Amino acid sequence: MKIFKKIIFIFFVFFSSKTFSEITFEQILQDPNNLELNLQYAKEQEALGNYKPVIATLERLSDIYSDNLDLKLYLLSISLKIDSKERTKDIIDQIKRSPVLTNAIRQRLDEIVKTLEAQDKQQKNEWVQFIDIGYNSTLDNNVNTKSDSSTLYISDSLSNYAADTIDDDDFQNIVIKYGAYKQLSNTSNINFNVGKGFTRQNRDKNKENDAHSLFINYNKQINKNYISTFYSLNENNNLHESDYVVHSFILENRYGFRPNQNIVLSGNYSLTDYRTDSVFTAAEDKNNEAQGLAVGYEYFINQNNNIKFKYGFNDYNAKLDSYGYDNEYRRISYFTRIKNINFNLSQTINYNTYDKADTFVKSDAIRDDKIKTNSISMSGSLDQLLKLEFLKNIFYSVSYSDIKSKSNILNYDYHKDIYKFGLTKRITF
Template sequence: MFLYFVKFKLFLISIILLISTSAFSSEKNITYMQILQDPNNLDLNLKYAQQQGKVGNFKQTISTLERLNMLYPDNVEIKLYLLSVLVQVDSPEKANTIIEDMKLRRDLSAEDLETLQEIEEELRDREPSLWNFTADVGFGATFSNNVNSVSKTRLKYDSGSIAAFTSPKHDRTESASIGITATRPVGEESSLLLNFGHTTSNQYQEADDDFQSYGLTIGLDTTLGNQSLSPYIIMSKTDAQHDADSFSLMLGVGGFFTVGERHSFSYGYSYSDSKANQNSEDTTADETNAIGHGYTFGYDLIITPIISSSLSLGYSDSDAKVDAGNDYETYEFGIGLNFAFPWAYIAWSASTSFNDYKAADSSVDSTKLRSDHATTTDIMITKAIGDIFPIIDPNRSLFINLSYEKTFSEANIMNYDYLADSFALSFSKGLKLN
């Protein structure tokens, strides 16, 4: 009973604080870009913190309230609101720091001081919960009009001779996935992430995309000066129904930093080791075993409270066991626009990649060294089901995703000169497990 009494008092404090701001008369969602555009707006930030708390994004709620606490250090209500959230998510270290700071204040009422003492006693007896567990589930379907990248002429080179491209073009793929994520804080500025994921895929006509895949990710989010860094390890295994099993290991680090309130820069490096087992269905699978290195650089700009843009550059190098047709370098440039409308999130992007191969493939054409470039354009729309049917999804945690992708590939060998597009429909939902 004591714990519920403390939480109820803090709940009343937070409600009084929210009602006292006129901005809360509107149900319009506040985006993070709006916060960056007007970081000192107390009403706007408080509503954003409330909205993030409703959908379970307590990390963003706490971050917003901590920033407001620095901007308005004399505002007791903000401190108590932040304290109520910290108690809710079992963050005793930060909660005790705020309690000690508030106990030193001389303008604190007797009732508020009594509340702080009660919370302090309750936290002292509570066993802290270091781990948070969440689950993400999704399912969807992709419809492709050129699933096998059939050339524009429906012809191809086969060991130097021209042959018909007999592979089917139209197909659909159905997939489902589930992921379990565990996170815990490491010190004051870092957090550890463990994620296990499983995906199943079924192709309707052919079997190239019939597989089961398993993945394990270990990551660390931390800061170094003004840099946010995320080193990671990703291990995966794919069981193909009619092909060799494949394994991959990737090590890497990503980082970003902000410049002012509208600009941010990101960068990353990855090392990968990919292997495939030979079997009766594919006796040459291990020829594609490769070591890869990848480098990325990105720039993001907030244009308006609703619109943001991004630019990206990438370079990767793959060195395979058998060079012919497998060793290549890729140079990539991309641009994107994001629209955070109150009624939906829309993302548009376009990228162009240039692939330079290092050795001719005699199974295709031994007289030509393959070189090609591909331009891919896609648009994605994401909408919370709860915005349409509040009864079905009151917490707005079930999302519908619609996307369309079109690829133009041009090459000096007709096999890789093709057009392809696809449409995908999927649903995803996040669940908090503790």
């Protein structure tokens, strides 16, 4: 656990701020061939997001210093940022003719060309296919959600947890997915993926399963409305708990009432089916049907910073009423991107009120919970983080969540910390 915390700490502190001196365009006109002065001007304009003067400056410098490969590589990086495919291809052709080109740079250029070709394929309404291979590790310091009092009610009697109840535990998950996406028109697209996952636990066994998944998403833009539909199927074949299947459908509309602000409305429906067998004879009592609505607001401060709010509620109707409940939730999140690293801070508060008392726990109290989850995460591309080209198309994610549950039944008063780390390799073809 301590080693994992150190890894997360290193990831979160891996950025620093830079300051730039201000160079005016008049200074450039006075000394147009000064390489150092022009490069500093280009970097300042890039930091401000003014890419046109950056392009103009680098093109002029590349003509003057035609043998300077670094200038052309810098120009290529800017061209990629502004998504100028024709300009990018021309720059790549120029760089490939350089007599000082290394094999590493040539390999990187070939990868960029492949990416541009894949984007062209998408624009021509062809399917772009991919395979994701992922590894995820999770550390949980209260894997059995032991109550803060270390006691619990069983059939109205107050009891202690078993002496061998496990608190700290970790589990690993390997996921393989095949997927594809296609641009159907200038205003619509579709994507899907199917996956297989394996989860194994170190000490306890309640998280272990073999899972299958299907995900389908269709998007359509109509004027200022961006309409999305999502369908997912998750089949969880648990090794030591009852198996279950979840079907979920979401319809969402994002209305851009201002260039940097959206109102989001969504509705959802899900069906959960537990499988009763000779071991879990009452599993189907948890079968439930759920429907809900949500409203959200999104404000994009700039391309690297945004804040989002969401409020919603769900009604879970279970076969056995003690498993059914009404859910109300509130979520606020802030996203920022610093030096190619994505950071996200969020807080979610869930209020759950159950339909009927659970006689197996406490017959004279209908369960009422408040669960607050504070999370911080970071993600990005590993090659951009570590500056190593061979790590291209490998993506990382690191997160920490603090979960506190308060309930009118002490069984459900608990606190836990969850640490997650994941790596995913994407192969596109």
